[in-house]
Amino acid sequence: MKGGKLMRGQLFTTYDSVLLPSYIRISNVAGELSVQTNELAKLALTIWPDGRPCAIVNYWLTEQALNLTGDSITTYASQLTHLIKFCHNNKKNFHELNDQDIFDFVRQMKTPTILAGKRKRASNNQIRQILKLSLRFLMWFQNSKIYFSDRILIGTAEVNAKITITWKQSSYTRARYIHHMAMPPKNSQIREKSPISNEVITSLENSIPIDPTTSNGYKTEQPIKNYITDYLYERRTFCLWIFKRSGLRPAELTEIPVDENRDHLSSGAILLPTKKTRNSKPILRTFYLSMSEGSRVARYLRARSAFLANLKKHGRVVSGSNVFLLTNNGQQLTRLALTKEFQRLVTRAGHANQKVCMSMFRHRFITKEIQLYLKEFSITQDRYDFSDDVLFQSILKRIATKTGHKSIRSLWSYINLAINDLFIFAEADELIEQNNLYTEGMQLSASLRRTTKVVARRNKSLADEIQTDLNNFEALMKKLFRKA
Template sequence: MKEFLVQETIVTATGVRLARNNNQTIQIQKRTLDFLHWITDNHPEVSIFKLVGVKDTGANITVEVKFSKWNGRSYLYHPEIVSPVPYNDDKVPIDEETIQKLQNEIIRKHDVEHLPARSKLKSIKDIDLFTATNIYLYERRMCLIRTMKLMGLRPEELHELPLELNNNIRRTKQITAPTRKRGDPSLVRRFKIDFPSARRFNQYLEARQEYIDFLQSKGIYCLQPNNFFIGENGKALKKSSITKEFDRLCEGAGLTSSRVCLSMFRHRFVTREINIRLEARFAKKPHLKNGWTPELRDSVCLEVAELTGHADPDSLYNYFYAEYKAITSISSYSEKLRIRDELESAKEDLVNLEHQSRLRKIDLTSELQLIRTRINEMHSKLFGFE
């Protein structure tokens, strides 16, 4: 089983790649052991010998019972469980160029005028339904990218965003998200956002409600109307559907040659949040730039862990070390990061204007291209030689 999980490949539009990384393989192995252990305890009649058990119990699979040093919970350990992906390979923040490619792919997928003939077949039966669905799916996919940039959520947290706590974002300028993998479903995190981000977030909520209202006018009702994300034609949307949709966007954007996954948004978020807190502390105590202290590291990582939902702040140490080194070795690092974010915010507005102009059939191609060119020129001047 281990060899199959590690070596399995899949064929994509751009070639052959591994089906999963080691962290995904670990989860499959652990859940399999848990399932076999459950069968052993609850259905002993299945086998004369235990399927899973500790040493000297005659079990087919011998495991050890270990306890997490973070939360004290027990778990099953087997030496054939693969090792986690190393830090340098697994914790790379997603870059702005990759995000732009993903957004361009979303625009391409929803540009009705240039869709392939087979994609337009859905419009033959009901052009209004096709148009409404196309508009909503565009907003949902853009919201996915923007929300991951803002908060770096886990996929299940993104899927379970509470609608009732996020229906007045423009006033509160705050997004509330659940915290998973902590064993306490009541844990929530709150993220402060600026007005442009609140406006874009609210844009999705308005598109969502308009789509629901349209479906109801057609006699189509949502299976899960209180969910933040809804599926095509009101169907339920599974967590796995979000991940698969992201994978398809990556394939369409030609990003399969390098591993791109939703967790890279999380790494980006952690990096930015550590940067913000380090700069705030340096402003008050400049001598901290001469060398980090355990107190500095622990206080920064604790604050960021409260936003990310990490049970143990120690797991953020590698992020801290990398960001501290970048800030203290490159004098303009943080200022460039701030300017880069402002340029990317301007690009976000351009993406939205381009979409709205297509919906309203107003040709702003030359005007938008002029602005985009100017932004790219500024970006190249600032970051072209990094």
């Protein structure tokens, strides 16, 4: 079992690679015990606010973990801590809950909290997900051998349960879910799935630090400090690029394998792991790249190899981690560390008070892909058709192969988002294309300027020459595209 660090104020702990006994067999001949085990990729366990293990929830989480991979079990544990806190604060056991408690529970979740000096409030969609899971857990609890009350805890109106529910069907996934009268209405899907803008991406890219970085827990000499700084700059720029280009999940980015991609890049593709499946080992999907994009990936891998070689050269102990992203001491970068680094970059770029997260790159990628397919269809068919479900299904199936979605059902919500943001006036197409070319050219120039800052630490005169050329290039771009 690996992991298991409990953060301050947190009521759950996540463990990696957990072995659990599934059954014990006694040999009829020798009388020896044979223990069969199951290995869980992840297991999350909870406690009450007073530090006692929450055994009932842990029993349910263990049962769920047998059929889950990735971070879903961590999400379940995190969401159920809201119910755990509510019951603890109101001195109630799970079997004592009733309809009024559910209304109070939702009201409590709607109350803003102060975290790190900032006032935060859960969205209706977040509250809905927490309540759905809590009701699902209580339904399991009622049907388990642990529940002994004479009265039905949770059920429909005709059974006179303490918690009255109805069954509804999702308009997107068609899946059934438990509904309660206290459940708040949905937030706008478009607002929840807003893509990240080009302006925000550019500001994030321009905010990547290039100043010297020290290594955790080490006395760092200047030569190796430079190697670390150079690598971290390459890693951060690569992360933003691959997010923008592929729309992959953060957990997938931290598990992209190196060895499997060394030869694969020569064929114009990269192998990306697909999370959110029930496979214990992530399935690799092929994501095709252009020649220049393949070179961009190869550039990062060269920087990674040079970084590891210099760590070893200076006596650092480096593990043989077969993943793209490494920490500044050569270990595998975790998803949590990636998230924290991204949030620091968001703050540095001046977007701390805006909703900017890594998933917005995924929303952007899916939305842009739908728009490209729709525009291509309009060119070949000489019309825009925004009511053809067969067309949409065909488009979403193609996108699902790129994003790793097992089903297109969860992609349907992006259709309206893409159409709302799509410029459908044919006479504006040429102007849009010109603006895209100008934006691409200026983004390339900004990327080269950031790289030049790294060069300046080694060769200032060369960096000055490059800066002059970039000034001339940008002036030419503005003249060519008639930009002020």
